[in-house]
Amino acid sequence: LVDGQGNFGSVDGDMPASMRYTESRMAPAAVALMADIDKDTVDFQPNYDEKELEPVVLPSRIPNLLVNGAGGIAVGMATNIPPHNLGEVVDAALVLLDDPDVADEALLDIVPGPDFPTGGEIMGRTAPRNALREGRGSVIVRGKASIEEIRKDREAIVVTELPFQVNKQTLIERIAEMVREKRLEGIADVRDESDRQGMRIVIELKRDASGDVILNQLWRYTAMQSSFGVNMLALNHGRPEQMGLRALLQAFLDFREEVVVRRIKFELNKARDRGHVLVGLAVAVANIDEVIHIIRSSADPTEARERLQAKPWPVGDMMALVELIADPRTAIIEGDKIRLTDEQARAILALTLSRLTGLGRDDIFGEARGLADTIQGHLTLLSDRANILGVIRDELVEVKDRFAVPRRTLIGE
Numbered sequence: 196l197v198d199g200q201g202n203f204g205s206v207d208g209d210m211p212a213s214m215r216y217t218e219s220r221m222a223p224a225a226v227a228l229m230a231d232i233d234k235d236t237v238d239f240q241p242n243y244d245e246k247e248l249e250p251v252v253l254p255s256r257i258p259n260l261l262v263n264g265a266g267g268i269a270v271g272m273a274t275n276i277p278p279h280n281l282g283e284v285v286d287a288a289l290v291l292l293d294d295p296d297v298a299d300e301a302l303l304d305i306v307p308g309p310d311f312p313t314g315g316e317i318m319g320r321t322a323p324r325n326a327l328r329e330g331r332g333s334v335i336v337r338g339k340a341s342i343e344e345i346r347k348d349r350e351a352i353v354v355t356e357l358p359f360q361v362n363k364q365t366l367i368e369r370i371a372e373m374v375r376e377k378r379l380e381g382i383a384d385v386r387d388e389s390d391r392q393g394m395r396i397v398i399e400l401k402r403d404a405s406g407d408v409i410l411n412q413l414w415r416y417t418a419m420q421s422s423f424g425v426n427m428l429a430l431n432h433g434r435p436e437q438m439g440l441r442a443l444l445q446a447f448l449d450f451r452e453e454v455v456v457r458r459i460k461f462e463l464n465k466a467r468d469r470g471h472v473l474v475g476l477a478v479a480v481a482n483i484d485e486v487i488h489i490i491r492s493s494a495d496p497t498e499a500r501e502r503l504q505a506k507p508w509p510v511g512d513m514m515a516l517v518e519l520i521a522d523p524r525t526a527i528i529e530g531d532k533i534r535l536t537d538e539q540a541r542a543i544l545a546l547t548l549s550r551l552t553g554l555g556r557d558d559i560f561g562e563a564r565g566l567a568d569t570i571q572g573h574l575t576l577l578s579d580r581a582n583i584l585g586v587i588r589d590e591l592v593e594v595k596d597r598f599a600v601p602r603r604t605l606i607g608e
Contacts, residue, residue: 475539
């Protein structure tokens with residue numbers, strides 16, 4: 196989520212540089228977390244000193260809790276949610292969106308287990324499926340290692356990936372310590388050949404050593420194989436709840452439905468507010484001479500505004516525009532007349548004379564037609580829940596197209 200420049204630490208446990216030396220900006224995926232935050236999609240609350248408002252939750256288009264995971268300890272409870280593959284999570288969300296009664300096993304076929312950014316291999320398919328189904332469990336993760344011939348009659352175990360959250364330097368020191376204590380036999384040298392191209396730990400073997408035997412010992416006695424405890428405890432509507440894959444996906448879809456509905460209503464109200472002003476401007480254009488007379492004969496803007504509001508104005512040939520906007524605040528009186536509201540009167544007084552010409556009239560009609568289409572489109576979306584779900588689907592597909600990457604963590608048999 197953060198596009199950083201500078202030293203942000205390493206898998207060796209190196210400390211990041213001081214914040215005065217680093218720079219960062221939001222990555223494109225972080226922008227998707229913030230999308231539509233300015234459209235009343237989420238509630239805001241005062242910050243710690245009540246000088247600013249901050250969102251209670253971000254209107255995320257990405258199922259971030261599953262994709263990036265979470266970990267933390269509170270009083271009497273803890274959570275440890277592993278990261279998952281974005282493409283798989285979105286695919287499962289789309290299946291659940293289309294069929295709320297889909298079997299858990301079908302969802303687990305799509306998301307078979309965690310996907311750690313450091314790669315590695317999960318041992319067995321049953322444990323990660325059970326953990327995702329129940330929201331609690333343990334998975335065994337191995338690093339990626341191979342036995343290579345580095346020179347004639349000499350082999351080496353080359354490690355290119357480590358389990359999630361394993362410190363590379365600590366692992367190398369642990370292996371060296373076990374060799375010194377003669378708890379590991381057959382190792383001649385351990386060195387770190389990692390560079391910008393990726394990780395490469397070379398464990399050089401003695402001439403008569405068996406690579407398979409030593410590799411099994413490394414799995415057993417070092418962090419090259421480790422256990423990740425899954426505890427998917429999350430706050431659901433303010434209450435801690437043990438949630439499996441289905442529950443987390445459904446909570447995300449329910450949240451997205453709320454966000455999309457609030458966004459559409461915001462845009463609808465914004466279009467209606469502008470349409471309301473346009474109706475007043477259209478009436479002013481249709482009665483331009485009378486409007487100018489009232490303004491010129493008034494002592495101040497307040498009197499002009501009150502006189503504009505008091506008079507019933509004939510709509511004339513602007514009735515088509517009034518019907519096009521379908522503004523609920525516009526009351527038709529005496530068949531073909533309306534009274535201007537305070538907002539409309541203020542908008543008329545703010546007009547320049549150039550906007551009251553024929554060209555200004557055309558501009559008003561053009562904008563009104565566009566607004567009418569926008570309003571009708573929003574009303575159509577709100578008229579049927581299936582339309583809202585269609586919007587959610589389209590946005591999820593867009594997220595997958597933009598951000599999905601191949602799975603890094605393999606799942607063994």
